[in-house]
Amino acid sequence: MYDPTQLRTFLSVARTLSFTRAARRLGLRQSTVSQHVRRLEDATGRQLFTRDTHSVELTGDGEAMLGFARRILDVHEQAAQFFTGTRLRGRVRFGASEDFVLTRLPEILERFCHEHPEVDLELTVELSGTLHEKLAAGELDLVLAKRWPKDPRGDLVWHDELVWIGAQGLRLDPGRPVPLIAYPPPGITRELALRALERQGREWRIVCTSGSLNGLIAAARAGLGVMVHAHGMIPPGLVRMPDRAGLPEPGRVDFVVAHGRRHPSAQGAAHALAAAVLSGGDRLHRTGGRAR
Helix, strand or coil, X not given: CCCHHHHHHHHHHHHHCCHHHHHHHHCCCHHHHHHHHHHHHHHHCCCCEEECCCCEEECHHHXXXXXXXXXXXXXXXXXXXXXXXXXXXXXXXXXXXXXXXXXXXXXXXXXXXXXXXXXXXXXXXXXXXXXXXXXXCCCCCEEEEEECCCCCCCEEEEEEEEEEEEECCCCCCCCCCEEEEECCCCCHHHHHHHHHHHHHCCCEEEEEECCCHHHHHHHHHCCCCEEEEEHHHCCCCEEECCHHHCCCCCCEEEEEEEECCCCHHHHHHHHHHHHHHHHCHHHHHCECCEXX
């Protein structure tokens, strides 16, 4: 009933919320992307997006179609692999940033390993900046991480707003330096937090540095200070700081999947893993197994 090509186009538009970016990612004309979405809407009899000259948003029916589209494409891929007899092999060195420690990334990786048992998956968890360095050095094949603002590299998984978070009831003294909890360099959120504070002319002091997200969360839950984090991934037990705290806007961040210099033995497996991560992108907004 539903064309897989149209479903893939729909998912790309849903991830980017842009017909232009979806067309660029898929290597299609924007008119072709619009045609695919229109035909899918005709097939469902429902409007999947609301759009004007400035924005694209999913409708309620579009949100429902996300889950259906992913499942249909998953089954389609499994059937194709079964009847063609193709099995992925090789080794993939995959790097994921600390941000995904508490998300449902393990579920995506577990499913990938189940569907591709002959792929040797090596996982590295590090800071985003470190992962990009390892990717550039040829030490990783694929990375899921934040990227620096205006960096064009990588396939976009989603945009997110950065916010200040801390323990419930934490109060900051406006007359004292901001107590900052942060990753060590080259942490991207650390650098963006410092830039925002410096633009505001606000003094700050580092009260906790840890390369582990769990370490930062423990310090924040203890009320030692505040940290910058993606809004869609706020850890349980922490809350967004209210406007009365007077903290500057830290900006937005892109989460991307980036490929390294592909070795022939890893190319097919890395492509399949990237597709699995991109198709399950919305599940990575969830912490503690619950949608936020």
